[in-house]
Amino acid sequence: MDKREQLLAAATKLFVERGFHATPTSAISKEAGVSAGILFHYFKTKDDLITDLYVDLKKEYTNVILKDIDKLTSDVSKIRLIWSNSWNWGLENPIKFQFLLQADNSIYSESIKNHPEIIAKYHLFGEIIQGYIDNKVITNIDIYFLMQSMFALITSIIKHLTLNPALKNDQAFIEKAWELFYNYLKP
Numbered sequence: 001m002d003k004r005e006q007l008l009a010a011a012t013k014l015f016v017e018r019g020f021h022a023t024p025t026s027a028i029s030k031e032a033g034v035s036a037g038i039l040f041h042y043f044k045t046k047d048d049l050i051t052d053l054y055v056d057l058k059k060e061y062t063n064v065i066l067k068d069i070d071k072l073t074s075d076v077s078k079i080r081l082i083w084s085n086s087w088n089w090g091l092e093n094p095i096k097f098q099f100l101l102q103a104d105n106s107i108y109s110e111s112i113k114n115h116p117e118i119i120a121k122y123h124l125f126g127e128i129i130q131g132y133i134d135n136k137v138i139t140n141i142d143i144y145f146l147m148q149s150m151f152a153l154i155t156s157i158i159k160h161l162t163l164n165p166a167l168k169n170d171q172a173f174i175e176k177a178w179e180l181f182y183n184y185l186k187p
Helices: 003-018 025-032 035-041 047-064 075-092 094-104 109-113 116-134 143-163 165-169 170-183
Strands: none
Touching: 003 025, 003 035, 003 047, 003 094, 025 035, 035 047, 047 075, 047 094, 047 109, 047 116, 075 094, 075 116, 075 143, 075 170, 094 109, 094 143, 094 170, 109 116, 116 143, 143 165, 143 170, 165 170
16 A cells, blocks of 8 residues: 555545544555655645545546446446445445445535546446436436436445345345345436
8 A cells, every 4th residue: 555545544434533634644644654744746736636535536436436337238236236346345345435425415515526537436426327217217306316316225235234234145134125225226
């Protein structure tokens, strides 16, 4: 892990534990085991650090949820893959997932969402969702509302499986959860 990655890992952990405002850059440097000068070599400001961290994690999350989607032919199976990849990533990366939730509900939200790489990710996902709408696989409603709703349902399953880890291997529960998710979306 290079120094930038060490700083991002330390920042993720501390921001989730303490919040954005209660986490000084000195604490991030200390947690990462690097000098403050190194932190400011990579990130001009704490705001830049938060934005870069969000962009990196959102790109990681998007890449994981869309992994292997091209191998599937059915739109419903693609939606299911996005759904299962999403909650699996959230369970495997709880601190990263918490950071994304925290940033989405913070004063940084608007500036982060206006970052060109984040706009590109939303645009890509929006095109995928629009294709499902056009194919009448999911309901025809505002795409951004639909994406927010999907993420809220995925967040719910992550929280539930975190509290009840045995259910992750309970196929009956997973099938019911999928049915609930897809029933919400279908036309």
